[in-house]
Amino acid sequence: MKKNIFISILLIVIFASCKTLIARDMILTPAEKSSFREVSKYADIVTFIHDLDNSSSLLTVETIGHSVEGRNVYALKFSTTTFGSDKSKIRVLIHAQQHGNEQSGKEGALLIARELLKPENRVIFDHIDLAIVPQVNPDGSEKNIRRNGNNVDLNRNHLIMTEPEVLALHKLFDKYLFEVTMDVHEYFPYSKEWERLGYRKNSDILLGFNTHPLIPESIREYQLKKCWPYLSSQLESKGVSNSIYSPGGPPEIDYVRFSTFDINDGRQSFGIQNTFSFIQEGLNGEDGYVENLAHRAYFQSQGIYFLLKYVSEHYIEIKSTVETLRRTQSLTESIIPLRMEHMPDGSKFNMPVYSYKTGKDSTLVVNDFRPKVVPTLTIQRPSGYLFPKSDLKLIDWIIRQGYEITPFSVKNPIMEELYIKSIDSIDFERDIIAAANVEEKEIQKSSINIDDYIYVSTKQLKGHLLIIGVEPQSELGIATYPQFSYLMKAESIYPVIRIREKQ
Numbered sequence: 493m494k495k496n497i498f499i500s501i502l503l504i505v506i507f508a509s510c511k512t513l514i515a516r517d518m519i520l521t522p523a524e525k526s527s528f529r530e531v532s533k534y535a536d537i538v539t540f541i542h543d544l545d546n547s548s549s550l551l552t553v554e555t556i557g558h559s560v561e562g563r564n565v566y567a568l569k570f571s572t573t574t575f576g577s578d579k580s581k582i583r584v585l586i587h588a589q590q591h592g593n594e595q596s597g598k599e600g601a602l603l604i605a606r607e608l609l610k611p612e613n614r615v616i617f618d619h620i621d622l623a624i625v626p627q628v629n630p631d632g633s634e635k636n637i638r639r640n641g642n643n644v645d646l647n648r649n650h651l652i653m654t655e656p657e658v659l660a661l662h663k664l665f666d667k668y669l670f671e672v673t674m675d676v677h678e679y680f681p682y683s684k685e686w687e688r689l690g691y692r693k694n695s696d697i698l699l700g701f702n703t704h705p706l707i708p709e710s711i712r713e714y715q716l717k718k719c720w721p722y723l724s725s726q727l728e729s730k731g732v733s734n735s736i737y738s739p740g741g742p743p744e745i746d747y748v749r750f751s752t753f754d755i756n757d758g759r760q761s762f763g764i765q766n767t768f769s770f771i772q773e774g775l776n777g778e779d780g781y782v783e784n785l786a787h788r789a790y791f792q793s794q795g796i797y798f799l800l801k802y803v804s805e806h807y808i809e810i811k812s813t814v815e816t817l818r819r820t821q822s823l824t825e826s827i828i829p830l831r832m833e834h835m836p837d838g839s840k841f842n843m844p845v846y847s848y849k850t851g852k853d854s855t856l857v858v859n860d861f862r863p864k865v866v867p868t869l870t871i872q873r874p875s876g877y878l879f880p881k882s883d884l885k886l887i888d889w890i891i892r893q894g895y896e897i898t899p900f901s902v903k904n905p906i907m908e909e910l911y912i913k914s915i916d917s918i919d920f921e922r923d924i925i926a927a928a929n930v931e932e933k934e935i936q937k938s939s940i941n942i943d944d945y946i947y948v949s950t951k952q953l954k955g956h957l958l959i960i961g962v963e964p965q966s967e968l969g970i971a972t973y974p975q976f977s978y979l980m981k982a983e984s985i986y987p988v989i990r991i992r993e994k995q
């Protein structure tokens with residue numbers, strides 16, 4: 493009798509797990525259901541991810557915030573235990589569709605979310621806790637437009653952080669301090685200038701790495717020399733053509749670079765916190781956004797998959813590099829670049845292209861290739877900054893960024909008042925931006941009332957972000973944004989006081 497009960501229970505368990513497997517295999521993404529004739533819509537995505545959630549104990553769906561128009565921003569958290577609780581595991585964050593009109597990123601993220609639940613992929617989660625945010629910008633996605641419900645480009649908002657979708661993403665990052673992130677996009681190769689040249693870029697996938705010089709070389713070199721060859725060859729083996737993300741050009745008209753070094757995007761805002769952060773750019777369809785969507789979604793999913801595979805096989809070295817760098821960054825980096833330029837390093841770049849003339853794939857040799865980022869203005873690393881409590885916009889920014897606020901306890905402080913003598917304009921990646929000429933003047937502690945200020949130290953994970961953001965001469969700083977342009981007035985005293993410590 494006992495034996496019969498045991499067999500019955502066993503059969504029920506087997507049947508139940510088979511049912512789960514079958515059910516999961518049959519869960520199609522909304523785009524798949526339409527045979528990729530339509531992109532996945534928000535309401536159907538909600539159903540899809542909850543169906544996935546119900547099919548597996550590996551997955552938990554969480555609402556991490558809300559869009560401007562009130563839609564949920566979801567994170568799909570994959571873990572064999574409680575997410576983030578096993579400290580030996582590496583934490584990976586994949587986020588897609590900050591730009592609402594770049595649909596294949598979202599579709600690829602949804603596809604891979606389902607695929608990762610298959611038993612053969614279980615091994616990845618022996619070493620990884622993974623969060624996928626398939627749709628950072630659901631409002632833009634519904635209308636197939638780049639920006640969010642406030643008409644803001646989310647991928648230029650990671651420094652001033654005015655938008656709820658960006659805040660939600662960073663709140664998630666701050667909670668788990670992911671060691672690896674990937675920001676998934678699409679690129680548009682169909683400009684008139686390229687057409688005149690007779691070519692367009694045509695890689696299925698472009699991969700970009702960290703480029704800001706304050707992101708340690710050990711991260712940047714590892715991405716380029718270790719991750720990239722693996723990812724490139726694995727993608728190639730699956731028939732996914734690929735190259736390194738390299739905006740600019742067309743060659744002979746303008747230089748080509750390893751993407752921006754600005755820290756206001758989804759890649760470098762995490763990178764500057766010593767994270768192995770990547771950007772993946774899928775090829776956008778030429779004639780309307782659903783063209784060839786099935787292929788494009790698949791290519792994106794493969795890029796995500798191979799990154800996960802690489803990280804799960806090398807999690808110890810990546811994790812220990814990040815931990816060491818995050819612990820020691822304020823001790824090792826003493827020179828802080830505030831302005832930089834893209835420079836050549838003598839190498840040429842072979843850019844895979846499609847020739848309009850021959851209708852065939854080809855390669856363009858880029859002679860004016862500038863992969864190096866060279867500082868042109870630097871300062872010695874400050875200990876921190878005093879922010880006037882009366883400037884509510886600045887205080888608000890400190891809170892949004894999540895900077896740690898500490899009592900002002902610098903033993904022998906040097907207080908520097910920053911006087912803006914004049915405003916010039918400089919070229920920043922072909923944009924003309926305002927740049928302050930600053931004179932530093934030491935002031936006495938007794939000349940201010942310390943209670944009127946909030947102190948933010950640079951000895952924190954976001955210390956580099958803080959310096960780059962707040963220094964008035966920084967070409968990437970908040971004062972270059974319209975919301976904070978009041979900070980940059982000629983012949984005026986900058987309201988933030990720079991603090992150094994007497995050695």
Ligand SMILES: [Zn+2]
Binds near residue numbers: 678
């Ligand atoms: Zn984009």
